[in-house]
Amino acid sequence: MNNDVLDITPGAIAAAIGEYCRRHNCSWQPRAALIDMDGTLIDSMRSHAAAWKRMTDREGLSVPQDEFYLYEGMTGRATIQMLWKRDKGYVPTDEEADELYAVKGGYFNEMPKVPVMPGAAQMLRTLMAEGITRVLVTGSKQLSSLNRLDDDFPGAFPHNLRVTATDVAHGKPSPEPYLKAMEMASVKPEQSIVIENAPLGVESGARSGAFVIAVTTGPIPASAMTAAGAHLVFPTMPSLAAAIQCIIKN
Numbered sequence: 001m002n003n004d005v006l007d008i009t010p011g012a013i014a015a016a017i018g019e020y021c022r023r024h025n026c027s028w029q030p031r032a033a034l035i036d037m038d039g040t041l042i043d044s045m046r047s048h049a050a051a052w053k054r055m056t057d058r059e060g061l062s063v064p065q066d067e068f069y070l071y072e073g074m075t076g077r078a079t080i081q082m083l084w085k086r087d088k089g090y091v092p093t094d095e096e097a098d099e100l101y102a103v104k105g106g107y108f109n110e111m112p113k114v115p116v117m118p119g120a121a122q123m124l125r126t127l128m129a130e131g132i133t134r135v136l137v138t139g140s141k142q143l144s145s146l147n148r149l150d151d152d153f154p155g156a157f158p159h160n161l162r163v164t165a166t167d168v169a170h171g172k173p174s175p176e177p178y179l180k181a182m183e184m185a186s187v188k189p190e191q192s193i194v195i196e197n198a199p200l201g202v203e204s205g206a207r208s209g210a211f212v213i214a215v216t217t218g219p220i221p222a223s224a225m226t227a228a229g230a231h232l233v234f235p236t237m238p239s240l241a242a243a244i245q246c247i248i249k250n
């Protein structure tokens with residue numbers, strides 16, 4: 001079966017946008033796409049989950065590997081401080097947490113280079129052709145991933161339009177990363193489309209006031225994305241890529 005199909009009907013897209021505009025008392029004039037990286041642009045979440053599992057096992061925790069998909073979007077430091085508080089009864093200092101995160105990052109780098117998410121490049125090309133500003137919004141500071149963006153997606157993400165873990169005091173699910181992205185792009189929430197694959201990222205986007213599109217590229221079901229505030233949920237990136245022009249021009 002061809003994956004590159006419009007899985008969500010134009011009618012469903014129009015209904016979701018209409019409902020969003022009624023609630024936000026706005027007309028539909030999208031100007032910027034604020035786009036997550038891991039699990040959205042690159043197919044990295046399996047490797048991240050495995051690296052998290054290896055590091056936390058080494059430290060004596062026993063966290064199921066799939067649980068790390070739930071924390072996707074949080075900064076590494078916040079994830080470690082939350083897990084250590086829960087499972088070890090104390091909160092590591094920022095410095096201790098950053099050291100542990102560096103170990104996890106090293107394990108990630110030992111794994112094979114992760115592939116680009118199918119459909120991501122096509123979606124970005126459509127956004128560029130339609131004159132939509134693109135802003136990268138990631139909780140990551142994994143340089144091996146950030147440094148390859150220019151090769152994987154030439155021209156898609158200007159260097160002054162990137163929000164990473166080092167740019168915010170509070171990572172996702174706080175709205176801060178997406179609000180920061182809007183400030184960088186000089187756009188209002190109702191002119192912004194967030195594209196996310198993780199519930200905490202969806203929540204961050206929804207709290208920022210943007211129109212939020214979720215893509216279920218991992219084990220988390222669509223119902224969790226809707227519960228987190230997604231206005232539209234696509235099953236794959238190719239299906240979103242096929243629909244993005246319809247969404248922009250609605």
Ligand code: MG
Nearest residue numbers: 036038039197
């Ligand atoms: Mg993600």
